Amino acid sequence: MTHPETPARDVPPATDRKAILHPHEQERYRTLNRLPAGPGVSTHIEWFWAVRWDMRGRAPYFAEVLPYPCVHLTFERDGDRRGSFVNGVCTTKYVRELAGAGETFGARFRPGGFGAFTGLDVGVFKDRTVPAAEVLPDIGDLADRVLAEPTDPARRRLVEEYLGSRAARYDPNYRLVLEIAAAMADDPELTRVDQVTERFEVPVRTLQRLFRRYIGAGPKWVLRRYRLQDGADLLARGRTADLAALAAELGYFDQAHFTREFTAEVGMAPLEYAKNSLRSRDEVTSKVLPAS
Structure with missing residues (x-):
């Protein structure tokens, strides 16, 4: 998946709050970690990220973000919601209710990266979240394996192995x-x-x-x-x-x-x-x- 012309962009630290609305307030309710994408996937993946929260005994919190023009592949555990999802570009403010205990591990594709990687017209995913298996039918039990790993680097390795195994031509x-x-x-x-x-x-x-x-x-x-x-x-x-x-x-x-x-x-x-x-x-x- 790599190509020498991939632009080099540093992964912003968790303290970089751009696009996160009410950033200091959000930090009271969830943690955020970002990890760089390895060379095997960096043509299409900008970075990986992980968010965790534990609101048990507290009122739910609504986290708000001004989304970037990027597609995300996420692995989520949040109450009854569990699995992998493709999250298209969200053209309005994104709001996520944080209730109980939960977590999301995600791969942020570069702008245009998901469309180039899959060959799909990304416009069909605008303002939509769909189960990843509907888009990536060979994803199998990757969500269970990712969420079973205790550390973010281990989760990144599994996702990179899956994405890196898929052929992607130069576009x-x-x-x-x-x-x-x-x-x-x-x-x-x-x-x-x-x-x-x-x-x-x-x-x-x-x-x-x-x-x-x-x-x-x-x-x-x-x-x-x-x-x-x-x-x-x-x-x-x-x-x-x-x-x-x-x-x-x-x-x-x-x-x-x-x-x-x-x-x-x-x-x-x-x-x-x-x-x-x-x-x-x-x-x-x-x-x-x-x-x-």
């Missing part, structure tokens, strides 16, 4: 999609689709077709989602002084457009979200640091 269209998605994610000055088509010399209709086939969502949505994640991350870190300037940096026509879209996606206005995040951060800090 030049995937390479282009991956390169464009990386530029969208990393360059905050990319705020419009016409900037993308000009930089990569790709007609807009071709770009739309490639993104819907490989990613499951259009380029405009992907671009706006990355910039919205940037905005939420900056607000959670305390960037509240000039929302008009922040909106302009993110490519919005004005502050009103940014506020309207942010509120619709996140569920609260930008300043309210920032205050909530900072209050949670201060509460966590006060419990960790001794009083002076």
